[in-house]
Amino acid sequence: MAKVDITVEVCGMAGDGTIAAGGMINEAMSLGGYYVLGFDSYPAEIRGFGRCVTHSRIGSEEISALQDKTHVLISLNDVQSRSRAPFLQENGMVFFDSNPASYVTEEESLAAVLKTGVKLYGMPFSDLATQAAGSPRGRNLSALGGFAAVCGIDPDLFRQVISNKFESKGPRVLDMNLKSFDAGHEYALENFSHRLVGLFKGLEVEKGEKKVMLSGNSAIGKGAVDAGLKLYFGYPITPATPIMEYLAKALPPRGGQVVQMEDEIASIGAVLGASYAGARSMTATSGPGFALMTELITHGVMAEIPAVILDAQRGGPSTGLPTKTEQSDLQAAVFGGPGDSARIVIAPTNVSECYKFTVKSFQLAERYQTPVIVLTDFFLDNRVENVHPPHSTEQELQRLSVTPDSSKQGDYKRYEDTPDGISPRALPGMKGFNFVATGLEHSQYGAPDYSPENHQKMSAKRHRKIESALRDLFKPEEFFDDSEVDLGVIGWGSTFGSVLEATQEARRKGLKVSALKITSIYPYHAREIRAFMNKCKMILIPELNFEGHLANLIGHLHNSDVFRLNLVTGSPIPPSVIVSEIERLISGGVK
Amino acid sequence: MSAERFVIIGNGPAGNEAAEILREKSPRSRVTIFGKESIRSYKPHLLPDVIAGKVDQENIFMKPDSYFREKDIQLRLGQRVKHVDFNKRQVLLEHREVVSFDGLIIATGGKPRIPEPLEVFEDVMLTLKTAFDAQLWVDRLSKTDSVLIIGGDLTSLSLTRALINLGKKVFFIVNAESFWPLPFNERLSTEIQARLCEKGVEVLNSRTVRRLTQLSDTSVEVETDCEKIRVGVVGAFFGLVPDVKFLVRSGLDIDRGILVDENLQTRFANVYAAGDCAQVYNPVIKDYWVSIGYENARTLGRIAALNMLGEMLSVKSSPESIFSLNGVKVNTSWWMEF
Numbered sequence: 001m002a003k004v005d006i007t008v009e010v011c012g013m014a015g016d017g018t019i020a021a022g023g024m025i026n027e028a029m030s031l032g033g034y035y036v037l038g039f040d041s042y043p044a045e046i047r048g049f050g051r052c053v054t055h056s057r058i059g060s061e062e063i064s065a066l067q068d069k070t071h072v073l074i075s076l077n078d079v080q081s082r083s084r085a086p087f088l089q090e091n092g093m094v095f096f097d098s099n100p101a102s103y104v105t106e107e108e109s110l111a112a113v114l115k116t117g118v119k120l121y122g123m124p125f126s127d128l129a130t131q132a133a134g135s136p137r138g139r140n141l142s143a144l145g146g147f148a149a150v151c152g153i154d155p156d157l158f159r160q161v162i163s164n165k166f167e168s169k170g171p172r173v174l175d176m177n178l179k180s181f182d183a184g185h186e187y188a189l190e191n192f193s194h195r196l197v198g199l200f201k202g203l204e205v206e207k208g209e210k211k212v213m214l215s216g217n218s219a220i221g222k223g224a225v226d227a228g229l230k231l232y233f234g235y236p237i238t239p240a241t242p243i244m245e246y247l248a249k250a251l252p253p254r255g256g257q258v259v260q261m262e263d264e265i266a267s268i269g270a271v272l273g274a275s276y277a278g279a280r281s282m283t284a285t286s287g288p289g290f291a292l293m294t295e296l297i298t299h300g301v302m303a304e305i306p307a308v309i310l311d312a313q314r315g316g317p318s319t320g321l322p323t324k325t326e327q328s329d330l331q332a333a334v335f336g337g338p339g340d341s342a343r344i345v346i347a348p349t350n351v352s353e354c355y356k357f358t359v360k361s362f363q364l365a366e367r368y369q370t371p372v373i374v375l376t377d378f379f380l381d382n383r384v385e386n387v388h389p390p391h392s393t394e395q396e397l398q399r400l401s402v403t404p405d406s407s408k409q410g411d412y413k414r415y416e417d418t419p420d421g422i423s424p425r426a427l428p429g430m431k432g433f434n435f436v437a438t439g440l441e442h443s444q445y446g447a448p449d450y451s452p453e454n455h456q457k458m459s460a461k462r463h464r465k466i467e468s469a470l471r472d473l474f475k476p477e478e479f480f481d482d483s484e485v486d487l488g489v490i491g492w493g494s495t496f497g498s499v500l501e502a503t504q505e506a507r508r509k510g511l512k513v514s515a516l517k518i519t520s521i522y523p524y525h526a527r528e529i530r531a532f533m534n535k536c537k538m539i540l541i542p543e544l545n546f547e548g549h550l551a552n553l554i555g556h557l558h559n560s561d562v563f564r565l566n567l568v569t570g571s572p573i574p575p576s577v578i579v580s581e582i583e584r585l586i587s588g589g590v591k
Numbered sequence: 592m593s594a595e596r597f598v599i600i601g602n603g604p605a606g607n608e609a610a611e612i613l614r615e616k617s618p619r620s621r622v623t624i625f626g627k628e629s630i631r632s633y634k635p636h637l638l639p640d641v642i643a644g645k646v647d648q649e650n651i652f653m654k655p656d657s658y659f660r661e662k663d664i665q666l667r668l669g670q671r672v673k674h675v676d677f678n679k680r681q682v683l684l685e686h687r688e689v690v691s692f693d694g695l696i697i698a699t700g701g702k703p704r705i706p707e708p709l710e711v712f713e714d715v716m717l718t719l720k721t722a723f724d725a726q727l728w729v730d731r732l733s734k735t736d737s738v739l740i741i742g743g744d745l746t747s748l749s750l751t752r753a754l755i756n757l758g759k760k761v762f763f764i765v766n767a768e769s770f771w772p773l774p775f776n777e778r779l780s781t782e783i784q785a786r787l788c789e790k791g792v793e794v795l796n797s798r799t800v801r802r803l804t805q806l807s808d809t810s811v812e813v814e815t816d817c818e819k820i821r822v823g824v825v826g827a828f829f830g831l832v833p834d835v836k837f838l839v840r841s842g843l844d845i846d847r848g849i850l851v852d853e854n855l856q857t858r859f860a861n862v863y864a865a866g867d868c869a870q871v872y873n874p875v876i877k878d879y880w881v882s883i884g885y886e887n888a889r890t891l892g893r894i895a896a897l898n899m900l901g902e903m904l905s906v907k908s909s910p911e912s913i914f915s916l917n918g919v920k921v922n923t924s925w926w927m928e929f
Contacts, residue, residue: 090656098686109688116666117656119629122686194723195629 004034004060006199007067008147010140011053011084012076014043017140021074022054023384024144024165028157029058030213030386032200037063038213039383039572044238044322051080058200063385064350064497068574071199072151074143076125078110085110090117093197095146097139098122121150121192128183138180145184152198155185211386216354216376219390220310221246223358224282225254226392228399231281232258233270238322239378240284240312264289268296268309275306276437278427280362282308287316287329291336297371298337301462303437304415304423306365306372310358313377313493315570324570325378327493330549333373334522340459342466344368345521346473347375349496353519354380355390359397360474367400368469369425370462375521377544379572380494401425404433413444417457421465466523473520476528479503486512486586488536490529490562492521492550495542495573502578509579511586518550526557533558538585540565542578595620597899598682598690600672601698602626604885605866605892607653609696610664612896622664623690625682629669630722631656636749636885638725642732643753648722675841677859694861694899697838697849698892701831701867701883706766709741709827712803715811716827719746728824732757734809735823741800742766742828743783750826751792761792762822764800764815766829795820833868833881846870848881853905855895863899865891871906 008025012018019040026038037057043050055070057063069089075081075096088094096110106112111120123146125139132138141162148155158181166174189196214222221243224232232251234244248258261267267283274281285293290311300307313329315321333345344364348357357374365372404412404424409432416423423444426433436446441458443449479500491499496517503515516532518524533539539558541551542565548555555562565581567573597613599606602624613622626632633651640646659666671685675695682690703718717731718724728750732738737760740747754761765784784794797815803825804812811825833848843857844850849864851857852872857864866888870879882891894904 096686100687103683103687103689106688106690111667111670111684111686111688112690114667116631116659116668120669122669194726 004058004200005063005067006058006071007069008056008058008072008074009053009070009084009087010056010074010076010143011051011081012140013080014050014052016052016076017137018052018076019054020165021076021140021144022056024141024158024161025054025056025058025147026384026386027161027164027213028148028153029056029200030211031157031160032154034200034386035059035061035063036213036386037066037383038385039066039379041571042323051077051083053084064500065575066572068576072147074147075110076140076143078104079108081110082108082113085113085115085118088115088118090115091119092117093119093121093150095121095123095143095150097125097143099124099127101126119195121146121188121195123184123187123191125184128187129180132179132183133176135176138177141177141180142184142187145181145186146188146192147184148181149185149188150192150196151200152196153200155181210389212389213384213386214351214355214390215242215384216348216351216381217242217312218246219351219354219387220284220358220374220376220381221250222390223355223392224308224362225250225256226355226390227359227362227397228280229282229362230256230279231270231274232256232283233261233267233274233281234258234283234285235261235264235267235289237264237286237289239314239381240286240289240310242381243284243310243312264292265296268293268300268307271307271309272296272300272303272305272437275300275365276303276428276435280308280366282310282362284310284312286312286314286322287332288319290329290332294332294337297343297373298339298341299439300371301337301341301343302339302439302441304369304425304462305437306362306369308358308361308365308372308374310374310376312381313375315378315568321570323378325380325494325572326544326568326570327375327377327495328545328547328549328568329375330492330521330545331547331552333375334553340463342463343370343522344372344466344469344473345375346372347493347519347521348380349491349493349517349519350380351383351385352387352390356392356396357474357519359392363396363398363400364469364472367402367472368422368465369402370466375493377494383494403427403430406432409433414446415442415444415458415461417444417461419464420468421461421463422468423461470520470523470525473523473525475520475525476532477517477519478532479515479517480507480513482512482514483535484512485514485536487538487540487582488514488516488532489578489582490516490518490532490539490541490550490554492518492543495544498573498575498578499542501575502582505575505579506582509583511582513582513586518554521550521553524554526554529554530557533562538563540578540581540585542567542573542581544568544573596692597622597694597696598692599624599696599698600675600682601696601700601866601868602628602632602666602668603698603700603866603888604632604653605698605700605888605895606696607632608889608892609698609865609896611662612893613900614662614664616897616900624664624666625670625672625684626666626668627671628721628723631659631666631668633722634885635720638719638722639746639749639753641722641725642719642728642750643756645753645756648725651722673837675838675843677842677862695863696892696895696899697835697857697862697864697868698866698888698895699834699868700888702834703827704829704832705827706829709800712800712825715803715805716741716825718827719750720831728826731824732759736760737822737824738762739764739811739813739820739822739825740828741825742830743780744828744830747826747828748783748787750828751787751790755790755792762820763787763792763794764797765794766798831867831883833870835868846879850879854898854903855891855906856898861899863895865895873906 126136128142129138315324539562802814848870
């Protein structure tokens with residue numbers, strides 16, 4: 001069967017049902033056995049007008065990134081969709097409302113800005129929905145019906161998804177939506193009979209465990225629940241809020257609680273308090289909220305209290321670009337805050353890892369008694385992938401708390417200077433132990449001690465502890481494993497998906513390239529990273545930030561300067577952009 | 592004139608030729624072609640070869656997509672013009688978009704003509720004007736072995752040749768009206784019938800089709816004035832009529848086609864018509880004539896474009912080349928070849 005790799009976009013104004021339509025495409029294609037990666041972009045304003053776009057990349061093989069070319073554009077608002085026209089493939093397809101409520105000028109028309117070769121499928125979306133269901137509200141479903149008919153998608157997949165989505169709203173609402181879909185489907189079959197393209201016909205559905213559509217944020221929520229999270233403290237902020245929403249539903253039935261705090265400072269304070277008392281707790285925020293938390297995070301470092309903090313990065317600095325993606329909190333996550341406050345920072349690269357890393361973060365926090373920061377980004381948080389239902393093994397869920405044995409009773413050193421820096425931690429209520437949590441520099445017993453010798457020794461202990469965490473952290477993963485490489489590309493976070501696809505494409509072109517995935521940001525596996533770098537003549541690190549945060553952190557490991565590709569466009573880096581940079585560097589176009 | 596925005600309705604040879612001239616002579620202007628078909632312009636005379644499988648459908652196009660991008664000619668395909676408001680100088684598209692113009696060339700060409708007595712059977716008969724029609728023929732022929740052709744225009748003869756090559760059984764009813772606007776005379780009719788018979792075509796004596804009944808996807812019952820047969824497909828070939836119905840209430844002067852002067856201008860300033868949709872005034876014969884054929888269309892498209900840019904070219908057609916038939920004056924580029 002021919003390889004399928006199709007990108008579908010739905011574009012409309014807030015309120016057009018754009019996001020819902022895109023979600024149904026993802027669900028339907030997932031049911032049909034395809035790999036799906038979906039991502040929505042929407043306006044920063046909480047209410048009102050603005051452009052919504054959903055991107056769905058649908059493939060017969062595993063997908064790691066979004067592409068920068070669209071094959072199918074479904075326009076629910078032509079004025080808004082004009083901005084998507086440049087991204088259409090030369091032979092792309094456009095579904096649009098051919099009978100809008102009023103005449104539009106050429107300056108407002110989508111059809112007026114399409115490149116020659118793009119195929120137009122005009123359908124009276126609103127009329128079809130109104131005639132079929134008595135209301136134009138289902139016009140997005142009529143559009144989906146047309147899309148399914150023309151592209152050769154089994155309509156029952158969509159009917160199933162529509163049923164799942166609207167069943168709870170009662171038979172009348174479900175019927176209206178099904179009728180709207182069917183009206184669009186029938187219209188397209190009748191009117192475009194000679195223009196059906198069958199983009200998606202003939203895929204065998206994978207047998208075995210059924211995949212589920214999961215967003216990065218949902219995966220984080222599920223990971224936290226599975227890890228035994230008891231208390232979530234947070235303050236809403238894009239793009240982290242869906243984690244709190246997920247947990248608000250999922251946690252109480254498991255005996256946990258979600259508490260909305262007055263701000264991010266209170267949130268991290270509450271997390272430290274709960275963790276101090278022995279309860280697994282976490283918070284999630286974004287750049288601006290993370291900035292507020294930094295002082296108390298360093299308190300967690302100094303007092304050696306476990307804490308899980310998820311930083312869902314977005315465009316910055318300050319309020320920045322609330323609904324755009326960026327990877328510009330890395331330096332703040334690793335270095336932010338007063339003093340030498342080393343902490344653990346990890347960064348998943350896909351939805352499955354969002355789950356896995358969240359589970360892991362609780363183990364790390366408890367074993368190393370320190371804040372663990374999980375760095376995600378808007379694209380990773382909000383994208384959906386169809387994945388096998390995530391689950392953890394007993395070992396992965398095991399608590400790794402290091403507690404003192406009874407022999408220490410009466411002479412308990414809360415901050416004992418051990419070889420790996422990990423001091424057995426007594427929880428409040430344990431008989432015969434003292435319980436301190438101080439932000440002041442302290443002795444091994446926890447008493448304030450500002451002497452030069454002690455500060456030197458305890459600083460070394462805390463940093464030794466963080467370094468020792470390397471044994472439990474995910475090692476860098478090298479793809480392709482060649483002995484000689486002209487250019488090695490290193491990626492982290494959601495950008496790694498683009499790095500992987502770009503290197504795969506470059507290799508298909510015969511270029512000697514390889515890829516390295518780094519998920520443990522701090523501490524990092526210097527030896528492994530250096531080994532990779534040393535077999536590569538050149539190193540390229542693409543990042544969604546302006547300053548080259550990862551390159552700044554690990555660039556010194558290479559024997560010459562690393563090359564950087566830094567974009568802050570608010571969108572994921574398309575693999576094609578990285579491929580171009582690879583070709584430029586390898587062909588000697590280095591300045 | 593120094594119009595900035597030129598709009599061409601019609602993506603055939605006249606429209607494309609006009610666009611090329613406008614782009615060449617007026618590099619800074621905006622040129623837009625509206626075509627109701629979803630594919631770019633192609634060579635319609637190759638359609639019978641597509642049906643015969645001799646030519647791939649990908650190879651019938653006149654120009655690649657890249658040509659239009661390179662020339663900065665906006666080609667808006669699958670976008671049908673519904674109306675033109677000549678006073679506001681606006682084109683109204685079927686999908687409710689309004690496009691203003693400074694200069695307009697109407698080059699909508701022709702559409703298959705079905706004589707009135709057969710109109711009621713329109714859905715049962717295939718024609719062959721567009722690539723879509725050709726695809727329909729291909730689809731239908733894949734399921735049947737026999738075809739009845741009614742008519743007798745040039746397209747039908749090319750198609751018949753293709754059908755014979757495909758090994759299909761072909762029946763033919765030669766109709767006097769088929770070469771509209773040229774009627775068959777006895778000599779022509781006899782000659783065509785003889786040629787068809789030589790090729791193995793069964794020419795029916797019938798002259799009138801009384802009833803067509805679609806029995807199934809692969810069977811049509813044909814009842815004529817003297818016999819009843821069953822075939823897989825029926826094709827109707829009675830020439831073309833100007834495709835100008837959408838302009839009937841626009842204020843343009845329309846007879847069979849759009850009436851234009853010898854410079855191809857309509858009664859509205861900077862509005863021209865060219866190709867099969869135009870009826871051109873000839874001051875020598877003091878009458879209008881219609882133009883048929885690929886080369887004529889290109890010539891008229893070129894003249895319309897040049898005149899819109901300020902030239903005052905007249906269409907060169909000597910009175911001798913204009914036939915007068917049934918009260919209609921006709922100039923054809925291919926007539927002599929036939």
